[in-house]
Amino acid sequence: MKRFARETPIGLKRRARKTARLLAETHPDAHCELDFSTPLELAVATILSAQTTDVRVNQVTPRLFLKYRSAADYAAADRAEMEEILRPTGFFRAKTDSLLKLGALLEEKHGGVLPDKLDELVALPGIGRKTANVVLGNAFGVPGITVDTHFRRLTNRFGWVHEDDPVKIEFLVADLIEKRDWTMLSHRVIFHGRRVCHSRKPACGACTLAAVCPSYGTGPTEAAPAAKLLKGPRARDLAVAAGVDPELVPASAALAAEEP
Known part of the structure; x- marks a missing residue:
């Protein structure tokens, strides 16, 4: 029988919150990995992050943010110049179109200021809802x-949801986790997905969530092969947190490319 197959709704909520606490202990460094200094910059960076990595976006945005500082700057931008800057992020024509239109609409309806309400x-x-x-x-x-x-992959693996629709997942998880923790939970789950619980082969044998997952x-449960799958600058710390010998983690793990 699958683990937690007979779990009650209250049992699920308790396990979800325990998992959230373990994630907080596992990833004390969790944060938004997009570089920004204003709400507009974060909105732009998040739009650019579609179908690419945060690392790639952070390589592009310094030049972009230097040239375009306001909604008016985006509205008046030369399309060809912006496309050239955004080219490394992929889908640069569509992204340029979004930024030009974003700047124009902010100027037209919001006085050039990014609103702080979800519906706006x-x-x-x-x-979309994710970027918002x-x-x-x-911000x-x-x-x-x-x-x-x-977040979609891990919440399904955790058994918190059995859904692919992002909006349904959002509301189901919101019912499990206290509102004050929503933003940091998102970061911690994303950190875990990039560093431990990979899409193709999760590092189950080096995961702090093993007892509640x-x-x-789904991935290797033996310590040695699992430790080799850990990624990120704290890969060895993640091994220690899971009770695994950090020497099993290859030195290259800190530099390993993470999934977008």
């Missing part, structure tokens, strides 16, 4: 759940 944000070009929740949580301090590919065994 999602009405803007290039901004990133901006609300990290405005309004709790929000960010359902990206990692119904999908334990």
